[in-house]
Amino acid sequence: MLEGLITKLADTPWSIGLHESLYMYAITESAHVMSIMLFVGTIAMVDLRLLGISYTKIPVSQMLSKMLPWTVAGFVLLVITGAMLFLAIPIRTYHSLWFRLKCLMILIAAVNIAIFTFKVERDKAAWDLGPVPRKSKICAVISLGAWGCVIVFGRLIAYNWFDCDSITSATMAGLTGCPLDPG
Amino acid sequence: MTLYHTAQNIEASALGQAIRESTWLFPAIESTHLLALALLGGSVLIISLAVLGIGLQTPPAEIYKSAHRYMNGAVIVLLITGILLGISEPVKLYGRQAFWVKMISLVIALLATYLAFNPLVKRGASGIGIRGVTALTLAAWLMVAMAGRWIGFS
Numbered sequence: 001m002l003e004g005l006i007t008k009l010a011d012t013p014w015s016i017g018l019h020e021s022l023y024m025y026a027i028t029e030s031a032h033v034m035s036i037m038l039f040v041g042t043i044a045m046v047d048l049r050l051l052g053i054s055y056t057k058i059p060v061s062q063m064l065s066k067m068l069p070w071t072v073a074g075f076v077l078l079v080i081t082g083a084m085l086f087l088a089i090p091i092r093t094y095h096s097l098w099f100r101l102k103c104l105m106i107l108i109a110a111v112n113i114a115i116f117t118f119k120v121e122r123d124k125a126a127w128d129l130g131p132v133p134r135k136s137k138i139c140a141v142i143s144l145g146a147w148g149c150v151i152v153f154g155r156l157i158a159y160n161w162f163d164c165d166s167i168t169s170a171t172m173a174g175l176t177g178c179p180l181d182p183g
Numbered sequence: 184m185t186l187y188h189t190a191q192n193i194e195a196s197a198l199g200q201a202i203r204e205s206t207w208l209f210p211a212i213e214s215t216h217l218l219a220l221a222l223l224g225g226s227v228l229i230i231s232l233a234v235l236g237i238g239l240q241t242p243p244a245e246i247y248k249s250a251h252r253y254m255n256g257a258v259i260v261l262l263i264t265g266i267l268l269g270i271s272e273p274v275k276l277y278g279r280q281a282f283w284v285k286m287i288s289l290v291i292a293l294l295a296t297y298l299a300f301n302p303l304v305k306r307g308a309s310g311i312g313i314r315g316v317t318a319l320t321l322a323a324w325l326m327v328a329m330a331g332r333w334i335g336f337s
Contacts, residue, residue, distance in 0.1 A: 026336040030329045036217070037224025037328060045225045045250070054249040058241045066239045070232065151221060152214040159210055 003094070003177070010090045018088035025088055032081040039074025040147050042067050050140035052132035059128045060136075064121065095176045097162040102153040109146035112139055190273035202271035209271060216264040220328060223257035226250040227296070227324060230304055234317045244307045251301065258293075281337045285330035292323035 009015055018024055048054040049063045086093050093099050116139045127133055160166070164178035173180035184192075193199055202208045230246050232238025239246060269276055276282040300320045303313045 026333060029336070030332040033217070033220070033332045034325055034328050036221050037324075038228065040221035041223070041225025041228055043225075044222060045229045045253075048249075048253075054253075055246065056249075057245060058239060062239060062241065066232075067229065070228070070238070147221075148218055151217050155214050155217055156210055161206070 006090045006094045009087065015087050015090060018084060025085075028081050028084045028088070032078065032085060035074050035077035035081060036151060037074075039071055039078055040151060042071045042074060043147060044144060046071070047140040047143045050132060050136045050143075052137065057129075060121075060124050060132070061128050064124075092163065093157065095164050095178050096157050097172070097176050098153045098156040098159075100175065102150055102157070105146045105149040105153060109143060109150065112142045112146065115139065116143075187274075187277055190277045193270055193273045196270065198267075199270045199273070202267060209268070212264050212267050216261060216268065219257045219260035219264065222253055223261060223324070224328075226253040226257060227320065230300075231317045231321055234304065234313055242307065243304045247301070247304045254296075276334065279334055279337050281330050281333040285327055285334065288323055288326040288330055292320065292327050295320040295323050 018028070045055070046063055046067050049056070049058065049060060055063065116136075120135045120139050127136070162172065162176060164176065167173050167176060167178045167180065170180055172178070202212070227250075229238065230243050230250050233241060233243045233246055295316065299316045300313075303316060
């Protein structure tokens with residue numbers, strides 16, 4: 001069903017227009033990269049504070065309240081430009097192994113953010129300027145690792161190593177949702 | 184020997200050939216380049232936003248004490264990975280306007296960061312001067328990132 005939807009998406013004038021535009025795709029891609037600086041950049045600085053290895057004289061509460069709005073702004077820009085990039089090349093991206101791994105990493109990062117927001121930072125008043133607890137460090141490491149993978153996997157979507165026409169094993173066919181060409 | 188011949192010689196070098204012919208090397212270096220770009224963005228922004236009064240309320244000079252390590256580290260990694268990427272396809276780069284735009288913006292960004300922005304932040308400067316320098320520095324780095332991505336399209 002999802003695949004049918006994506007095939008329909010690929011036939012919309014929006015998709016074709018973005019794909020065939022001389023400049024719009026490049027502008028969107030460039031904006032996506034610049035938004036990474038804002039989003040991953042600011043979240044990395046917060047994570048370094050939550051690890052307790054940098055910015056230790058700045059209260060955790062200030063770091064979260066003053067930096068995270070910028071992180072959210074970066075995220076909004078990434079989602080908008082990311083959706084446009086997907087819309088431009090829907091079918092190939094949907095089957096891309098790297099795109100699927102990227103989505104998995106975003107999911108892991110999102111769960112990590114939920115755990116941090118609803119559990120870990122609850123008692124942050126107790127460690128606002130003191131040594132950070134282990135739970136905070138664990139969240140920070142997961143965040144840095146997951147977002148780092150999102151950047152790398154995102155970049156690798158551009159390479160055609162695992163495109164549908166080069167799938168030869170049932171495992172890869174399963175992972176990419178590509179039809180397995182017998183022989 | 185002209186610059187174009189130099190580019191041809193670099194392209195023919197063993198290192199250039201190795202990066203160009205390997206399946207994984209170019210993407211791996213490119214990914215590292217992007218990771219360092221994110222780190223640079225974060226370390227420059229965390230200071231800049233405070234200078235502009237729209238970020239942390241800690242004095243920028245204090246933020247700088249932690250941020251400058253990441254900034255320097257990111258710049259070093261960006262330069263090394265950038266040079267490696269360039270070595271693999273210098274003839275193509277030579278002919279691309281976006282590459283030259285990026286190089287000019289890069290020089291401006293590095294000069295603005297290390298000769299104006301960082302010294303002023305360290306000194307605890309405030310007022311319109313440092314704000315202007317901050318805006319210029321941010322704009323220059325954004326231009327570098329934008330022109331950099333554009334190399335792949337032009």
